[in-house]
Amino acid sequence: MGYFDAASGAPLHPVARQALLASLDEGWADPARLYREGRRARMLLDAAREAAAEAVGCRVDELVFTSSGSRAVHTGVAGALAGRRRVGRHLIVSAVEHSSVLHSAEAHEADGGSVTQVPVDRGGAVDPVVYGDALRADTALACLQSANHEVGTEQPVAAVAKLCRQAGVPVLVDAAQSLGWGPVDGDWSLLTASAHKWGGPSGVGLLVVRKGVRFASQGPVDERESGRAPGFENIPAIVAAAASLRAVRAEAAGEAVRLRELTDRIRARVPRLVTDAEVVGDPVRRLPGVVTFSCLYVDGEALLHELDREGFSVSSGSSCTSSTLTPSHVLRAMGVLSEGNVRVSLPPGTAEEDVERFLAVLPRAVTAVREKLGAPVSKTVVREADVLVVDSLGKRCPIPVIELAKVIGDVPVGGLVRILSDDEAARLDIPAWCEMRNQEYVGEEPADRGTAYLIRRAT
Amino acid sequence: MGYFDAASGAPLHPVARQALLASLDEGWADPARLYREGRRARMLLDAAREAAAEAVGCRVDELVFTSSGSRAVHTGVAGALAGRRRVGRHLIVSAVEHSSVLHSAEAHEADGGSVTQVPVDRGGAVDPVVYGDALRADTALACLQSANHEVGTEQPVAAVAKLCRQAGVPVLVDAAQSLGWGPVDGDWSLLTASAHKWGGPSGVGLLVVRKGVRFASQGPVDERESGRAPGFENIPAIVAAAASLRAVRAEAAGEAVRLRELTDRIRARVPRLVTDAEVVGDPVRRLPGVVTFSCLYVDGEALLHELDREGFSVSSGSSCTSSTLTPSHVLRAMGVLSEGNVRVSLPPGTAEEDVERFLAVLPRAVTAVREKLGAPVSKTVVREADVLVVDSLGKRCPIPVIELAKVIGDVPVGGLVRILSDDEAARLDIPAWCEMRNQEYVGEEPADRGTAYLIRRAT
Numbered sequence: 070m071g072y073f074d075a076a077s078g079a080p081l082h083p084v085a086r087q088a089l090l091a092s093l094d095e096g097w098a099d100p101a102r103l104y105r106e107g108r109r110a111r112m113l114l115d116a117a118r119e120a121a122a123e124a125v126g127c128r129v130d131e132l133v134f135t136s137s138g139s140r141a142v143h144t145g146v147a148g149a150l151a152g153r154r155r156v157g158r159h160l161i162v163s164a165v166e167h168s169s170v171l172h173s174a175e176a177h178e179a180d181g182g183s184v185t186q187v188p189v190d191r192g193g194a195v196d197p198v199v200y201g202d203a204l205r206a207d208t209a210l211a212c213l214q215s216a217n218h219e220v221g222t223e224q225p226v227a228a229v230a231k232l233c234r235q236a237g238v239p240v241l242v243d244a245a246q247s248l249g250w251g252p253v254d255g256d257w258s259l260l261t262a263s264a265h266k267w268g269g270p271s272g273v274g275l276l277v278v279r280k281g282v283r284f285a286s287q288g289p290v291d292e293r294e295s296g297r298a299p300g301f302e303n304i305p306a307i308v309a310a311a312a313s314l315r316a317v318r319a320e321a322a323g324e325a326v327r328l329r330e331l332t333d334r335i336r337a338r339v340p341r342l343v344t345d346a347e348v349v350g351d352p353v354r355r356l357p358g359v360v361t362f363s364c365l366y367v368d369g370e371a372l373l374h375e376l377d378r379e380g381f382s383v384s385s386g387s388s389c390t391s392s393t394l395t396p397s398h399v400l401r402a403m404g405v406l407s408e409g410n411v412r413v414s415l416p417p418g419t420a421e422e423d424v425e426r427f428l429a430v431l432p433r434a435v436t437a438v439r440e441k442l443g444a445p446v447s448k449t450v451v452r453e454a455d456v457l458v459v460d461s462l463g464k465r466c467p468i469p470v471i472e473l474a475k476v477i478g479d480v481p482v483g484g485l486v487r488i489l490s491d492d493e494a495a496r497l498d499i500p501a502w503c504e505m506r507n508q509e510y511v512g513e514e515p516a517d518r519g520t521a522y523l524i525r526r527a528t
Numbered sequence: 529m530g531y532f533d534a535a536s537g538a539p540l541h542p543v544a545r546q547a548l549l550a551s552l553d554e555g556w557a558d559p560a561r562l563y564r565e566g567r568r569a570r571m572l573l574d575a576a577r578e579a580a581a582e583a584v585g586c587r588v589d590e591l592v593f594t595s596s597g598s599r600a601v602h603t604g605v606a607g608a609l610a611g612r613r614r615v616g617r618h619l620i621v622s623a624v625e626h627s628s629v630l631h632s633a634e635a636h637e638a639d640g641g642s643v644t645q646v647p648v649d650r651g652g653a654v655d656p657v658v659y660g661d662a663l664r665a666d667t668a669l670a671c672l673q674s675a676n677h678e679v680g681t682e683q684p685v686a687a688v689a690k691l692c693r694q695a696g697v698p699v700l701v702d703a704a705q706s707l708g709w710g711p712v713d714g715d716w717s718l719l720t721a722s723a724h725k726w727g728g729p730s731g732v733g734l735l736v737v738r739k740g741v742r743f744a745s746q747g748p749v750d751e752r753e754s755g756r757a758p759g760f761e762n763i764p765a766i767v768a769a770a771a772s773l774r775a776v777r778a779e780a781a782g783e784a785v786r787l788r789e790l791t792d793r794i795r796a797r798v799p800r801l802v803t804d805a806e807v808v809g810d811p812v813r814r815l816p817g818v819v820t821f822s823c824l825y826v827d828g829e830a831l832l833h834e835l836d837r838e839g840f841s842v843s844s845g846s847s848c849t850s851s852t853l854t855p856s857h858v859l860r861a862m863g864v865l866s867e868g869n870v871r872v873s874l875p876p877g878t879a880e881e882d883v884e885r886f887l888a889v890l891p892r893a894v895t896a897v898r899e900k901l902g903a904p905v906s907k908t909v910v911r912e913a914d915v916l917v918v919d920s921l922g923k924r925c926p927i928p929v930i931e932l933a934k935v936i937g938d939v940p941v942g943g944l945v946r947i948l949s950d951d952e953a954a955r956l957d958i959p960a961w962c963e964m965r966n967q968e969y970v971g972e973e974p975a976d977r978g979t980a981y982l983i984r985r986a987t
Contacts, residue, residue, distance in 0.1 A: 072557075072563075072565055074557075074558070074561065074563070074565075077557070077558040077561060078556060078557055078558050078760065080556055080557075081552055081553075081556050086552060089552070090549070093540055093545060093548070093729075094540075097537060097539055097540050097724070097729075097730065098531075098533075098536070098537055098539075098841075099533075099536040099537050102533065102536060102841070102843060103829070103832055103833070103836065104531075104533070104832065104835075104836045104840075104841035104842070105836060105841065106531055106533075106841055107841070136595030136596065136599065136731065136759060136762075137595065137758075137759030137760050137762075138759065138760070139748075139750065139758045139759035139760065140595065140758065140759050143747060143748045143758065146748075147747070147748075168750060169748065169750065169758070169759075172748035172749065172750055172758070173748045175748065176747055176748040263760070265556070265760060270552075270556075270762070270764070271556065271760055271761065271762040271763065271764065271765070272595065272731040272762035272765055274759070287747075288602060288606070288635055288746075288747065289598075289602045289605075289628065289631035289632045289634065289635040290631065291598065291627060291628065291631055299596075299598045299599065299602065299628070299631070300595060300596030300597065300598035300599050300628075300733070301537065301596050301597070301598065301722070301724060301730055302730065303595075303596075303729070303730040303731035303765075304730065305729070305730065306730070306731055306762075306765070370562070373562050373563065374562070376563075377562065377563045377564060381563075382557075382561070382563035382564065382565055382566070383563070384561060
C-alpha cells in the first residue's frame with residue numbers, strides 16, 4: 070500500500086474500527102434521555118470525553134466534540150472573538166494556517182474585523198518576536214497551528230503563547246496535525262483537532278476552551294456539548310475517535326522515531342535522485358511523517374497521476390492540480406518553489422519497503438513528466454534591444470519556468486530576460502527558480518496582458 | 529425490546545450498518561484528491577447523493593450533506609434569510625417547530641430580525657389561512673415542519689407552500705420526522721432532514737436548496753458540499769444514510785399501515801385503560817408511528833422511570849423531567865395537558881406483542897405514580913368569603929392540579945377555587961384540566977408570589 074497522504078486523512082485505525090462497531094449497538098440513542106439506551110449512550114460519551122481530555126491535557130468540562138476539525142476551528146475562532154469583543158476586533162493568524170483558520174479570518178474581516186497575517190521564514194515557521202510584534206491593544210485572539218499541514222514544520226507555540234499571555238491575549242492552537250503525536254506544550258487558551266487526522270473516523274473534531282477564557286458561542290445553539298456544538302452527538306464516532314487517540318498515543322514515541330528516519334531518507338535522497346528538486350520545510354523541527362519537495366519543470370497534477378499509476382497516493386500544493394488554480398498559500402508564504410510540488414505524509418505503520426519503492430519510482434515519474442513537457446518549443450521569443458522577451462501568456466505552470474530555463478543561456482551574463490505570464494504560479498516560481506539557479510530576479514511589472522517578470526543572467 | 533422513542537433517534541437499520549462497514553474501508557479518504565483512494569471516496573459520495581436526491585425528489589446539485597439535522601436547519605435558515613436580506617428580515621415559523629428551527633429564529637431576532645410564530649389548533653396543526661395571513665411584504669422566509677416531532681400531527685405543507693409561492697416567499701420544510709415515510713409534497717423551496725431519525729447513523733443531515741432559491745451561506749465556508757457544509761465529508765456515514773433511506777422507503781408503505789394500526793390501538797385503548805388520560809395530536813393526519821397522551825395527576829419523570837423499569841423507553845414533554853423545567857413548547861402551543869405526558873414513537877419493525885405488553889404495563893405504572901403522589905394532603909386550604917384558596921406555591925407539577933381536583937368538590941356549583949402556583953406548567957395544565965373535567969376556567973391574575981388561577985365549579 071502506498072497511501073502517503075496521512076496529512077489529508079489517515080485510514081481508520083483498527084482500534085477505531087473496533088470501537089465504532091461496538092458502539093454502533095450501544096451508543097445510537099439520545100444521551101439526553103433518561104431511559105436505559107440513553108443512559109448507556111451518556112456513559113459512552115462521558116468516557117470518551119474523559120479519554121480525549123486526558124490525551125489533550127485538559128479538564129473534562131473544557132472539551133467538546135464537534136462534527137469536524139474545520140467546525141471546531143470555525144466555532145472556536147468565532148466564539149473567542151465574540152467573547153472578547155469589548156477588547157477589540159483584531160485577530161492574528163500565521164500566514165500558513167490551515168484553510169479553516171484563514172476562512173474564519175476572512176469571515177471576520179467581512180464582518181468588519183481586522184486581521185494580521187504573521188509571515189513565516191523559508192522553513193515555514195513564524196518567529197515568536199515577529200508574532201509578538203503583531204499584538205495590539207485591541208487584539209482579541211491569536212491563532213497558531215502546532216505544526217504545518219503542508220510542509221510539516223513545527224511552530225514555536227509555547228514561545229508565542231507566552232508572549233500572548235503577557236499581553237493578556239488568548240491563543241487558539243490548531244493541533245490537527247500533531248495531536249496524535251502528543252499534547253501541545255505551552256500555555257495555550259483554546260485548542261482544536263480532527264479525529265480523522267490521527268486515524269479516527271470522519272465526523273469528529275475537538276474544541277477545547279480553557280476555563281477562564283471568555284467565550285460566546287455564535288449562531289443558534291442548543292443544550293448539547295455545553296452549548297458549543299449543536300445537533301445530536303455522533304457517539305459511535307466519538308467513542309472511536311477517543312479510543313484511537315489513546316491507541317496512537319501509546320504507539321507514538323516508537324513510531325515517531327521510525328517515521329522520522331523514513332522521511333529523513335526521502336529528504337536526503339530526493340535531491341540526489343531528482344535533478345532540480347528542492348526539499349522544503351524545517352529539516353529538524355518538523356512532524357515525524359511529513360516531507361515536502363518541489364521539482365522544477367514539472368506539472369504537479371501530471372506528477373500525481375504518474376505516481377498514482379505506480380500505486381502512490383500523495384498530494385501537491387502546486388497550482389496545476391485540478392482542485393486549485395493558485396499555488397498553495399503555504400508555499401507562497403514561504404517563498405519557495407511550488408511547481409512540481411509533492412507532499413509525502415506517511416501514516417503510522419508505513420512499511421520501509423514502500424518508502425524505498427517510492428524512491429525508486431519517483432525519478433522515473435519526474436522524468437516522464439518532464440519529457441512530455443519538454444516538447445513545447447518556444448516560438449514566441451523576441452529580442453528587443455538588449456532584452457530577450459518570452460511570451461508565455463496563456464501557458465500554465467510549469468511552462469513559463471521551462472521557457473525561462475531554455476532561454477537564459479541565450480543572453481550574455483548581465484543580459485535581461487523578460488517573461489510575460491498570466492499564470493499566478495509564475496509570481497512564486499520564477500523568483501524561486503532564480504534563487505535555485507543563482508540568477509538575479511530583478512522584479513515584476515504590469516504588462517498589457519498579465520505580468521512581465523525580469524531576470525538578469527548572473528552566471 | 530421496548531424502545532419506543534424512534535422520534536428521538538432510531539436504532540441503526542441493518543442496511544445502514546452494512547453500508548457503513550463496507551464504506552469504512554472504501555470511503556475514508558479525501559474525495560477532493562485525485563489518487564485512487566480519493567476517487568473511490570468521491571464515487572461513493574456521488575452515488576450517495578444521487579440516492580438521497582432521488583428519495584427527496586430533487587436534483588443532485590440541490591442536495592448537500594451536513595453533519596446533523598440541526599446543522600441543516602441552522603445553515604438553511606441562515607442562508608435563506610441572508611439570500612433575501614434586501615427583501616426584508618421577517619421570518620415566519622409555526623409555534624410547534626423543532627427546537628433547531630426555534631433556535632435559528634431566536635438567533636435571527638437577537639441579530640435584529642423579526643419573527644412571527646403562527647399558532648396551531650388543539651390538534652397541533654397550523655391553519656393555512658392563518659399561516660398565509662402572517663406573510664408580509666418584508667417576509668424573507670417561512671418555515672414549516674412536515675410533521676410534528678412530539679405529537680405526530682402532519683402539517684398542511686402543500687397548502688402553505690402554495691400561499692407562500694403566490695407571495696414570492698420561499699418555504700423551508702423541516703422533514704426530519706417524515707422523510708423516511710416518503711417525499712414531501714408541495715412546492716417547497718428548502719428542505720432539511722436527519723439520517724438518524726430514519727435509521728441512518730448519527731452525524732448526517734440533509735439540506736436541499738431548490739435551484740432559483742436565493743441562498744447565501746453564512747460564516748466561514750470551504751469548497752466542500754457546494755460551500756454549504758464546511759469540513760471533511762463523513763463519507764461512510766453518508767453512504768449508510770443514503771442506503772438506509774432507500775431501504776426504509778422500500779418498506780415504508782407496508783410498515784406505515786402496520787404501525788398506524790398499532791398506534792391506533794394505543795390511541796383507542798389508553799383512555800379506557802387509564803382514567804383521566806388525554807390522547808393529543810391529530811387522530812387522522814399524523815405520522816404512522818407516533819402517539820402522545822397525557823395523564824392527569826402524574827409526574828412525567830416518575831412515569832418515565834416506572835416504564836423504563838418495565839423495559840419501555842419513551843419520552844415526555846412534561847415539565848417535570850430532569851432535562852426540562854417548562855412544559856414542551858408544542859403542548860403549550862396546542863393548549864393541551866402536559867402533565868404525565870408520554871410520547872410513544874414506534875421504530876419500524878416494532879412487534880405487536882411489545883405494544884400489547886406496553887398497554888398491559890401502562891395502567892400499573894400510572895397507578896404507581898399516582899399512589900406516590902396522592903400522599904400530600906393539602907394543609908393550605910383557606911376559605912375567603914366565597915372563594916376557596918389553595919396555596920400550591922413551591923410545589924411542582926402535577927401537585928397543583930392534584931390539589932385542585934381534591935378541593936373542587938368542597939365548593940358548591942358556581943363557587944370559586946383560587947389556586948396559587950409558581951410552577952410554569954400550571955398555566956397550561958389547570959385550563960387543560962378544566963376542559964377535561966367540564967369545569968369553568970375563569971382566568972389568571974398576578975399574585976404576591978406566583979400566579980392565582982381562578983376556577984368556577986360548573987358541575
